[in-house]
Amino acid sequence: MALNEMTGALDTELVRKDFPLLARSVHDRPIVYLDSAASSLQPSAVLRAMEEYYEAHHANVHRGVYATAEEATNLYEGARVDVGRFIGAPDPGREVIFTKNATEAINLVARTWGATNLGAGDVVVLSEMEHHANIVPWLMLAESTGIELRYLPVDIDGRLDLTGLDAALDGAKLLSVTAMSNVLGTINPVGLLAERAHAAGALILVDGAQSVPHVTVDVRALDIDFLAFSAHKMLGPTGIGVLWSRANILEDLPPFLGGGGMILDVRLDRFLAAEPPQRFEAGTPPIAEAVGLGAAVRYLEATGMERIRAHELALSRYTLESLAERLGEDCVVFGPPAGEDRGGVFSLAFRDVHAHDLAQVLDQFAVCVRPGHHCAKPLMRKLGVSATARASLGLYNDRHDVDVLIEGLAEAGRLFA
Amino acid sequence: MADLEDLYREIILDHYRSPRNRGELPAPPAQRVEGFNPLCGDEIVLTLLIDDGRVSDIKIAGTGCSISQSSASLMSAAVKGKSLDEVRQLIGTFKSMMSIHEATLADEADGAPVEPEPVDVRSLGELAALQGVVKFPVRIKCATLSWNTLVQALNEAEPQLA
Ligand SMILES: Cc1ncc(COP(=O)(O)O)c(C=O)c1O
Numbered sequence: 001m002a003l004n005e006m007t008g009a010l011d012t013e014l015v016r017k018d019f020p021l022l023a024r025s026v027h028d029r030p031i032v033y034l035d036s037a038a039s040s041l042q043p044s045a046v047l048r049a050m051e052e053y054y055e056a057h058h059a060n061v062h063r064g065v066y067a068t069a070e071e072a073t074n075l076y077e078g079a080r081v082d083v084g085r086f087i088g089a090p091d092p093g094r095e096v097i098f099t100k101n102a103t104e105a106i107n108l109v110a111r112t113w114g115a116t117n118l119g120a121g122d123v124v125v126l127s128e129m130e131h132h133a134n135i136v137p138w139l140m141l142a143e144s145t146g147i148e149l150r151y152l153p154v155d156i157d158g159r160l161d162l163t164g165l166d167a168a169l170d171g172a173k174l175l176s177v178t179a180m181s182n183v184l185g186t187i188n189p190v191g192l193l194a195e196r197a198h199a200a201g202a203l204i205l206v207d208g209a210q211s212v213p214h215v216t217v218d219v220r221a222l223d224i225d226f227l228a229f230s231a232h233k234m235l236g237p238t239g240i241g242v243l244w245s246r247a248n249i250l251e252d253l254p255p256f257l258g259g260g261g262m263i264l265d266v267r268l269d270r271f272l273a274a275e276p277p278q279r280f281e282a283g284t285p286p287i288a289e290a291v292g293l294g295a296a297v298r299y300l301e302a303t304g305m306e307r308i309r310a311h312e313l314a315l316s317r318y319t320l321e322s323l324a325e326r327l328g329e330d331c332v333v334f335g336p337p338a339g340e341d342r343g344g345v346f347s348l349a350f351r352d353v354h355a356h357d358l359a360q361v362l363d364q365f366a367v368c369v370r371p372g373h374h375c376a377k378p379l380m381r382k383l384g385v386s387a388t389a390r391a392s393l394g395l396y397n398d399r400h401d402v403d404v405l406i407e408g409l410a411e412a413g414r415l416f417a
Numbered sequence: 418m419a420d421l422e423d424l425y426r427e428i429i430l431d432h433y434r435s436p437r438n439r440g441e442l443p444a445p446p447a448q449r450v451e452g453f454n455p456l457c458g459d460e461i462v463l464t465l466l467i468d469d470g471r472v473s474d475i476k477i478a479g480t481g482c483s484i485s486q487s488s489a490s491l492m493s494a495a496v497k498g499k500s501l502d503e504v505r506q507l508i509g510t511f512k513s514m515m516s517i518h519e520a521t522l523a524d525e526a527d528g529a530p531v532e533p534e535p536v537d538v539r540s541l542g543e544l545a546a547l548q549g550v551v552k553f554p555v556r557i558k559c560a561t562l563s564w565n566t567l568v569q570a571l572n573e574a575e576p577q578l579a
Contacts, residue, residue: 353483354481354483354486355482356459356481356482356483356485356556356559357425357482357483357484360421360424360553361421364420364421371482372456372458377458386459386460386480386481387458387459387482415421415425416425416430416483
């Protein structure tokens with residue numbers, strides 16, 4: 001395990017050895033990966049698990065009786081248990097649904113729970129800091145059924161303004177919010193939001209795409225109703241995501257997609273849907289990806305989410321301090337100051353250099369950051385910018401990465417002086 | 418940083434810092450078209466006045482990176498006062514300068530680099546400064562945004578002229 005023997009803290013030098021892509025060079029410089037909010041890197045353990053699966057166990061799941069088919073099924077279902085344990089799910093075997101990604105998980109809720117529980121005039125509360133994945137499915141539902149959308153505003157520090165929370169929740173059926181902003185890094189008080197939503201008689205869906213990889217998320221402790229996240233942002237592979245919900249909620253929902261694997265019986269004129277979670281997993285699922293996700297979860301658990309959070313919090317402090325110290329007022333970082341309610345996501349504006357140009361210059365330093373609107377156009381409009389350059393941290397980043405980022409920003413400053 | 422200097426040539430930075438024909442013409446009578454680059458959020462508003470078969474005035478508003486903004490500025494300067502035929506021709510030449518690279522890339526992937534058809538960049542004047550963009554494939558969309566918006570404006574305007 002990649003820990004410092006003396007302090008028990010994360011030893012980044014050891015951690016970095018686990019991630020093969022970090023050995024790469026780009027433009028003759030060692031890669032500086034600061035784009036984990038878009039997608040994280042994968043440790044060898046994940047890659048090996050997937051390779052082993054294909055080399056020794058591959059078969060379709062849930063149907064065969066031969067040895068490898070049973071092994072594949074056990075591996076797939078084992079991943080479900082791993083994921084459930086990781087998020088504190090009381091009953092993983094019935095509550096953890098594998099989807100394509102967080103986006104599909106949220107769409108699943110909108111199309112099944114939303115379509116059967118919401119009608120014209122019913123209220124869904126979102127926030128201004130949502131990713132398009134947690135806006136567009138509800139806008140689509142609004143178009144088809146006439147539900148009303150309300151938005152919790154974002155204040156000037158980039159936090160949710162909760163002064164009007166109870167008014168917004170009044171009469172609402174669902175509160176659907178991100179646990180951590182992919183633009184501002186803001187970590188929202190999910191426990192409190194859940195309490196207030198429930199008090200108002202609403203359910204709460206949490207978009208955990210950014211939080212699950214970086215802070216401990218326990219669905220029971222938070223007392224939430226739905227949780228959506230993606231494997232590829234939490235050291236796992238692309239192509240698989242998760243929807244968790246309570247068994248008693250899932251039991252009442254109609255299927256999402258139709259096909260094989262989600263039925264108990266099919267006749268020419270009707271079908272009988274399977275129990276959750278199979279009811280929501282039509283067709284051959286992403287088996288190797290589930291195996292990879294299981295390995296990613298075990299890697300995170302072995303490293304310890306508390307340690308990861310402590311490391312990223314310290315590095316966030318260093319990043320914000322260094323940016324301020326070395327670039328001064330030239331560099332604006334959106335979002336709250338470093339602290340317990342902020343994750344390692346930094347949306348930067350540097351003088352009037354456009355984000356696209358910043359990212360281009362940074363690429364010459366082998367620094368990977370993301371320019372653009374980060375799929376959060378309503379929030380960008382609120383911030384009054386069309387694009388930012390976003391640097392985001394993972395457990396494998398260190399101070400040197402931040403230093404190179406700053407070196408690259410300074411060069412952009414010279415070029416566009 | 419030789420490559421970057423190829424991309425960010427002096428003319429480009431100059432047009433980025435002091436864009437020509439900035440603003441919006443009252444529409445109508447001007448043709449008004451908005452262009453978006455959904456990948457990076459660049460937005461452009463192009464207003465265009467056609468008079469007697471010529472682009473008598475053009476203005477550009479919106480936000481974007483140095484490449485999209487300078488390309489729009491260079492384009493506005495290049496088409497202003499030109500006949501619609503000349504403008505169409507210029508669009509063709511500019512686009513082939515931008516797409517040469519895509520063709521070269523495809524050939525290289527096959528392992529057999531082929532000399533692309535040469536484009537007469539001299540006819541492009543200052544616009545030739547954007548040639549360096551082709552070495553940065555993701556930025557080609559930035560450079561062509563205003564041009565595609567111009568094409569759309571022309572397509573919308575021409576039936577009204579007939
Ligand atoms: C907050 C948030 N929600 C949802 C998503 C969507 O994730 P995916 O594209 O994996 O479905 C993202 C990813 O960018 C995100 O940051």
